[in-house]
Amino acid sequence: MKISNIEKAEILLQALPYIQKYNGKVLVVKYGGNAMLDEDLKNMVMRDIVLLWQIGVKIVLVHGGGPEINETLDKMGIKSEFVGGLRKTSLEAMDVVQMVLAGKVNKKLVALIEKNGGSAIGLCGIDGKMIEAKPLNEELGYVGEITKINTKPIMDILEAGFIPVISSIGCDNEGNAYNINADTVASRIAGELKATSLISMTDIKGILRDKNDPDSLIPAINVSEAPQLIKEGIIGGGMIPKVACCVEAIRRGVKRVFILDGTEPHAILIEILSDEGIGTMFY
Numbered sequence: 001m002k003i004s005n006i007e008k009a010e011i012l013l014q015a016l017p018y019i020q021k022y023n024g025k026v027l028v029v030k031y032g033g034n035a036m037l038d039e040d041l042k043n044m045v046m047r048d049i050v051l052l053w054q055i056g057v058k059i060v061l062v063h064g065g066g067p068e069i070n071e072t073l074d075k076m077g078i079k080s081e082f083v084g085g086l087r088k089t090s091l092e093a094m095d096v097v098q099m100v101l102a103g104k105v106n107k108k109l110v111a112l113i114e115k116n117g118g119s120a121i122g123l124c125g126i127d128g129k130m131i132e133a134k135p136l137n138e139e140l141g142y143v144g145e146i147t148k149i150n151t152k153p154i155m156d157i158l159e160a161g162f163i164p165v166i167s168s169i170g171c172d173n174e175g176n177a178y179n180i181n182a183d184t185v186a187s188r189i190a191g192e193l194k195a196t197s198l199i200s201m202t203d204i205k206g207i208l209r210d211k212n213d214p215d216s217l218i219p220a221i222n223v224s225e226a227p228q229l230i231k232e233g234i235i236g237g238g239m240i241p242k243v244a245c246c247v248e249a250i251r252r253g254v255k256r257v258f259i260l261d262g263t264e265p266h267a268i269l270i271e272i273l274s275d276e277g278i279g280t281m282f283y
Contacts, residue, residue: 015273022272023056025196026158028254030186032064034203035262036105043112045201048268049163050118057272058158061113061120061165062189064182065105072100085238086136086143089179094142097179098124101167109165120163125170126177128153131185133170133178144170144178146185149192187245191252198249199271200242201262206280207243209234220281223247246282257282 036042053059073080073096081088089097102124113120125131130153133144157164168182183200190198209216226247229235235243246257260267260279270278
């Protein structure tokens with residue numbers, strides 16, 4: 001369908017209030033999991049992030065990379081085991097996690113941003129002691145719990161005009177690296193930065209009142225409603241820890257948190273620059 005010049009102008013004018021609202025504000029985007037698997041879609045997401053950056057939004061991109069970690073561990077013959085949704089991480093597996101997240105995945109995202117006209121710097125939580133951590137529990141090995149966030153490296157990069165691209169690895173005072181859930185990292189960073197919004201890009205539409213009915217999307221949830229929705233089973237399984245991160249971000253001062261389907265083309269732009277919200281917003 002061809003869009004006339006007048007229609008193009010109208011679309012831009014409709015986006016103007018949202019551009020003004022987010023200009024100069026910090027927006028944390030968590031990107032990971034199955035939403036990262038399609039290369040064309042990944043390129044589209046990075047284009048959208050560059051567009052937001054170019055209109056003055058201070059983007060902080062936090063990423064995971066579970067599928068790529070699984071693939072590399074399988075190739076190396078290292079067994080993957082999950083406990084309560086978290087990857088049990090031996091020292092050998094942690095070396096692979098660090099190599100894949102801080103190396104391969106992080107630098108690919110940086111390269112895609114720069115290919116699309118943006119400027120980005122890739123980091124992991126070890127850099128500048130940005131994410132300090134301790135073992136979450138002995139059973140999980142090198143899976144970390146965040147003890148402290150140092151936002152100075154992030155703020156310095158934002159002030160210099162770059163997009164920080166952060167992989168979810170932390171370290172302790174002895175230099176041990178820890179694998180940390182990317183939702184947890186994004187939530188904590190967004191809270192420490194007092195970000196205007198946190199967007200969690202996943203592979204589902206948001207919170208569905210009926211998981212078998214895609215039209216039952218709940219567009220907005222007050223964080224006080226979350227425990228009841230969990231009790232009713234509307235929020236369940238792997239969505240419980242994700243929602244817990246949303247609630248934690250709000251309690252730390254983030255104004256709005258969105259769960260979006262990252263496999264939907266231009267989901268982030270539709271959510272941020274229009275009144276058509278396509279995911280679930282927590283407030």
